[in-house]
Amino acid sequence: MRILDIREQTFPISSPIRNAFIDFSRMNLSLVAVVTDVVREGRPVVGYGFNSNGRYGQGSMMRERFIPRVLETEPEELIDSSGENLDPAAIWSAMMRNEKPGGHGERSVAVGTIDMAVWDAVAKIAEKPLYQLLAERYGQGTPDREVFVYAAGGYYYPGQDLKALQDEMRGYLDRGYSVVKKKIGGADLDTDRRRIDAVLDVLGPGQRLAVDANGRFDRETALRYAEALSDYDLFWYEEPGDPLDFELQAAVAEVYRGPLATGENLFSMQDSRNLIRYGGMRRDRDWLQFDCALSYGLVEYLRTLEMLRENDWSPGRCVPHGGHQMSLNIAAGLGLGGNESYPDLFQPFGGFPDGVQVQDSRIVMPELPGIGFEGKSDLFTHMAGLVA
Known part of the structure; x- marks a missing residue:
């Protein structure tokens, strides 16, 4: 071999x-x-x-x-x-x-x-499906094939008005998502609040909005947004400042009582451990977004999960960034809290295998060997070309 x-x-x-x-x-x-x-x-x-x-x-x-x-x-x-x-x-x-x-x-x-x-x-x-192999080797033996997913979108488009933003979010809701995410920090606070209000206007009972600043803010701005966002019942406030500014993250956690999310731009177990030690993250409400594809892969991610257990964090607080099938398999096999999803963006690399449907922001993992790429026909066309 x-x-x-x-x-x-x-x-x-x-x-x-x-x-x-x-x-x-x-x-x-x-x-x-x-x-x-x-x-x-x-x-x-x-x-x-x-x-x-x-x-x-x-x-x-x-x-x-x-x-x-x-x-x-x-x-x-x-x-x-x-x-x-x-x-x-x-x-x-x-x-x-x-x-x-x-x-x-x-x-x-x-x-x-x-x-x-x-x-x-x-x-x-x-x-075997990767999620089954992971459950047997490192998990509880039996995977949880039902995985929470949320729809990531709400980027700033040239010329996009509030109606177009609402139409985008309605499209995600119509496809079965109950949690959607939009970007903030690419405009001034008043504009971002209008965009948040517009999205909230199209959400129904049980549907939630998360917002993501992509690490844009300095301390003063992050705290000003935290105060403004406290007026809303958000699913989370994501990555307010530089990903390695743990003091800023802790300061936001002191004043923002709602859930925070961060970690997608931390690329090792050591950096992730520093977030847990110094970032003021709260086990009962906050979310960790470490992405194995950006952080040395699953071999390192297993070390990160062990570090979390040693610090009394549940793997269920991990909802990885990236929207790819690798993290879906890890979530199903090792009990993560779910995974990001890009229903429309970054295709054909985003999304699920053909035929997989979203219902109440959850999908059921198909029985496909490996990660399951062969089940996504538009993606696998490109993959097969590498070895043709």
């Missing part, structure tokens, strides 16, 4: 939208294929992965450092103790060979993307 090749291709996911910090007019991502010599149903097993939106493709870094290290490692060193499958932790260690501690930035995206493809291959070799 061995990895024959690891291939990367950069794909555009550009869109004329912006949040409070960046626009997506030149956004792209890396798509990776891990090709093995294991054969299932007459075909080699191939694992696939890609990085979440908001961070660019990392092809150069992968090709220069991480892919060669894996391919240069003796194959028997990358096999688990059963001798019947690949060992994701050993492959992760091979990728990180000769890397110094710290430096948790774009490197974590490159490793996390390859790691996703490795786990897809591992579950396919085991002939």
Whole structure:
């Protein structure tokens, strides 16, 4: 058993939208294929992965450092103790060979993307959905196939008026979502309040709105927004300030009694632990958005979950950023609180396998081997092209 090749291709996911910090007019991502010599149903097993939106493709870094290290490692060193499958932790260690501690930035995206493809291959070799494999290895044995999802949107579009924003949100509600999210911080507070009021006007009983500042605010502005947002019953107030400004996060938590959410731009267990130690996050209401595809992959994410348990945090407080099927599998297999979803944006990489429906902001995981990419036809067309 061995990895024959690891291939990367950069794909555009550009869109004329912006949040409070960046626009997506030149956004792209890396798509990776891990090709093995294991054969299932007459075909080699191939694992696939890609990085979440908001961070660019990392092809150069992968090709220069991480892919060669894996391919240069003796194959028997990358096999688990059963001798019947690949060992994701050993492959992760091979990728990180000769890397110094710290430096948790774009490197974590490159490793996390390859790691996703490795786990897809591992579950396919085991002939199981990844969520089932995770539940058996690291969870309670039985996965919870029903997963909470919310619709992320509400970006700033050129020329978008309040009616267009309302129409966008109605579209998510009509598709079965009961929790929707919109951006703030890309306009002044008065404009953002009008946008919030417009969305709340279209929500019905049991439907909730979350808002996301994408780390835009300084301390004074974050606190001013916290005061204004306290007038609403929001699902959460997300990432008010710089993701590493734990003092700012703690200051907001002191004055904003509603739920806060952050963590999507923390790229290691160590950074996540510092948030728990110093960010003033509250176990009873706040949400953690660590995204494995951006933070060294599931191998590191398992360390993060263990750190949370040691600090009396439930994995149910984790609702990862990214809107991808990898986090859906982790949520179902390891008891996370749910996952972000992009019903319309960043296609074909966002969304669910064909036929999966949302009902009351929950989906039922399909019985597909691996992560389940083969079940999303528009996405798998691109993936299959890497090994054609």
